[in-house]
Amino acid sequence: MRLTYPTSIRIVRVPCTGKVDVGHLLRAIEKGADGVYVVGCKEGECHYKKGNFRARKRVEQAKKILASIGSDEGRVEMYNLSSSDAPLFVKYAGEMDAKIRNLGPNPLKKKNRRAA
Amino acid sequence: MIVADKKPVEEIIEYVKDHSKILVLGCNECVTVCEAGGKKEVGILASTLRMYFANQGRDAAVDERTLERQCDHEYLEEIRDIADQYDAIVSIACGVGIQFTAEKYLSIPVYPGVNTCFLGVTEQRGLWTERCQACGNCILAYTGGICPVSRCAKRILNGPCGGSSKGTCEISKDLDCAWQLIIDRLKAIDRLDLYEKMFPIKDWSTDRAGGPRKVVREDVQI
């Protein structure tokens, strides 16, 4: 079975989603990514016990910060799935892709370019 | 350590919105440990401010720097060469660092990016609690090592008051009654005799009541 996911998505590998910090998420948006989402193991299945819960909290935190400056908080999301569940990975990828297309391009991208 | 908490982004934006060259300045000491003003938080705040300005269509630069400490001359001098480039500094060190920065860089506005809260401990990750109010005249020897000045809601020296109930303070069920802790501790070290003596009226002139305080140590001066 060969599954495909949208080419718009760039995967950044981390040892555990617990490694992802608010700063990483914000910087992605700041630098012009249209969206960024964290895909963690299923809740309760983290190899390091709480990594994915921490990631979720940080995603929430990043959303809050974006909302506070008038940016779209929907550009940051968190998904959980079992590491072997490729079909679900593809489903979420599709979902996120559709969601971001719906929001349109990240306005910061243009502004950044102009500012530069 | 000195415990601080983040200020709401909206409040910081209100301070800096008319500036265009901003330095977010963190500190590697206490505020790093309490996750309010270290390098990581500098990055988050600076990124947030940059996005804010971009959203507003404003051309503003927000740079990041974290010093070893902001309460010592030598470390604060490290930004001497670059300070002039900025028209505002947001310091997320404790109130001490913020002020020392402001004193040193007289012509640049310095804004607080945190609320400095108290002297306390990390009870667990994400939970910091108060232990000392720097009263300048420590009485812990008489109270089993537990401070009623900072931990009793009425800073009673001859407690507990009548509101102490099941180990908690009258103001909140989530708060230990300092005097319950003191008594438990005196019992544990077999010094309940200390409890029997009335604690005399305290000299508060070494506390904030006496005005700004100073420690002068000629033996270590050069």
Add this chain to the structure above:
Amino acid sequence: MSAKTPSKLEKIMAAGHLGVTSECGPPRGSDPDTIREKAELLRGYVDAVNVTDNQTSVVRTSSLATCIHLKLMGIEPVLQMVTRDRNRIALQSDILGAASFDIFNLLCLSGDHQSFGDNPQGQNVHDLDSMQLVWTARKMRDEGKFLGGADIKRPPQMFVGAAANPFADPFEIRVPRLAKKIEAGAEFIQTQCIYNLDKFELWVKQAQDRGLTEKTYIMAGVTPFKSAGMAKYMKNRVPGMDVPDDVVKRMSDTPKEKQAEEGVNICIETIQRLKELDGVKGFHIMAIEWEEMVPDIVKRAGLYPRPEID
């Protein structure tokens, strides 16, 4: 114990009678008539009337001004002072002010925390604590000296008391704490409202074993319940209050229209039982916003008429 001050309350208890006090909460306004009306209800039925000091941290007419109204009416006041709102300068100054009106009774308290009141964002002072205030008042009276050491012209003549809560935690230090208050100079003790009589009797017994009941006049605090709701509220909501389940049950098993009467009955039974205790030298009847019940309670508890003392 012989009387050391002109206080009528002290003289009555020194003469071996049970003392009786009640209380009058100052109004949330400046109308002196409300003070006078409340106090008038108590005239002749109690030896002295406590005037609360911004109780529960809610702003009211000052305790001192209200005491002066009572004094001018010929009713003996007990000035309550909390250490929450005033530093040692203001406390000493108010003691002198009270003394200048010949107010002869003082009750020293720490006061409820301001978070309970209508100014939760305010500062609190707590320069002294209640025990240290007792000590200060005694120094002013007995040595005729201010805390600063200077002499007082015409020192205050006050019978100085403190509160005690036999039911607060931890129980094992309640008696040592009483001993400390007495050592600080407390000549009378008014207790928290008593509903758990067994626990109270144990406390008095322990105090007696240490000889404390011979060194201070313990006045047992009582408050009649107006309703079962009030009993539940006191049990669950008021910090440091001990209302046993059977008392709550007795109130809630009573039909609504009879609950007030039952509350008064419980109060009278409490007084009658505690009258028999050697260590108890008087009663402090706190009928919160129910002053009109006090005469009835005093009469039915066998505490009327009040002794005459010159």
